[in-house]
Amino acid sequence: MTGSTAAVARWPGRDSALIAARQLRVLRLNPGRLIYPLVQPVVLLVLFVSVLGNLSVAHDAAAGAYRQFLIPGIFLQNAALTAPSTGLGILRDAASGLADRFRSLPMSRSAVLVGRLAGDAVVFAVQAILLLAVASVLGFRMRTGLPGMAATVLVTVSFGIAIAVVSAWLALLIGDAEAAERVLFFPAIAITFLSSAFAPAGELAGWIRPIARVNPVSAGADLVRSLAAGGPAAGPLILLGCWLAALVLIPGMLAVRRWRSPT
């Protein structure tokens, strides 16, 4: 017997870091995979602002006021539209046999999800910084300066991760990559339209208003608006915090359990 190499003491952090590093390694070796998460949001931002940026929502609004309102909504929308790639990536691994390989290794089983989310967080952060840069070129003003920008990145990244957790859970439930591709994007689009991302909740159709008032997209967009204006942020911050905790914990635990459980 050649003697099997004894496993070093394992902690989930190391395995998660290895999985996250793999994510980033793949992006480095395949820069084409960055086109969707980086180029598309910029294109969407420019298009939305070009088409809608000069509208006057309120009659007494100053020129450019709607632009200032719309851009935070687009930040959140992009995070929601990027999140399904987490679930789809998990299914891609499952289809290739890599998921079986991971499950047969003496590794931490939550690491596959935690590590992937950590890798995706880097993508969300780069996306948010890029969007902020393009937005300021388009006339978006952040009155709270650099701390406000950092807080905006934090808000969009944590919102994106929360939705990514949900997408991971749904993807594992659906199991089939092709079906998941159709299913995962729909709720991501729906929640941005049922929110105050594009119009103040008070201006929306009556039946949407109650949904929009509790929607995490509204909370995130309103929080970024408050940061940009230097206004009070406690309300949206509390609502968003509750949502993030709920979305990360419940679907997160269900996703890990689904990943772990051998059939």
Add this chain to the structure above:
Amino acid sequence: MSDPIPTLVRPAIAVTGLAKSFGPVTALAGIDLTIGEGTLAALLGPNGAGKTTLVRILATLIRPDAGQARVLGFDVVTDAAQVRARIGLTGQYAGLDEAMTGRDNLLLIGQLAGLRHRQAAARAADLAEQFGLHGAAARLVRTYSGGMRRRLDLAASLMTRPPVLVLDEPTSGLDPASRQQLWAVLAQLRAGGTTMLLTTQYLEEADRFADIVHVLQHGVLIASGTVAQLKRRVAGSVVEIRLQDPQTAPAAGQVVAARLSLPAGAVRADTATGRLTVTVRADSSGADDLLAAAAALRDDSIGIADISLRQPSLDETFLALTAPAGIPA
């Protein structure tokens, strides 16, 4: 069910009463199987026999409904972590990330299996060299041929030198040269004392390389032994008859089966070529059966152009083992 195989060494894999169903489909219907340490065992069977299910249970990917499976003494359900630390899996689909290089894959899997970075890097370099992937280690796996993927996948399974290796159809879809290379690697591993269980649909392959063959069908282990033992046990000699008139083949088949008291499945009649292939009982003399068949056909005035006696081919042995009685294989 299985022959008592004298196991002089302690079992690396011990399976008792193992059963698993997927909804209405029974994949494993209670099997007992012991594989001694250092043995290369082949699990042979047609598609849907339950081979992959057994491999996946041993690799802790799925749980059995009933029965027990132990790897080096550790239960695959209650001691799954211990089993994972000792077993290497090479599945039917390469467990690799195509968007990374070969070396990246080996490093990732080695480190996830518990190696430190430096150990993993050294081991990856050794394995790439040994598997003829040295020049390709820095290339994306996406650019690899099927044979290279298989070898890389196997190399990944070997990063931590697992004492037990399970391989699910490791040679399927490979060209003959890649198949030879893979078998050379497996022979090396066996020489190093690794216990291996591999599934295959090729009896010839099992015959040439495995120490022992277990034949699985419909979730039941129907035979175990060396290929020579299996041949002796299940299929006797083959009497081959060429008829003067090919049209008489079906009638001739019935006559011969009746005279030799064989099930219909033991006689294959081909009206296109006028050829009868008769697999006689393992315990009877082939020569007597040949004479009896010739006499039966003469009695019925069925003309024989040629008649001969030969050993069964491997395919015939496999078919004889797995064909349901009464249905011509």
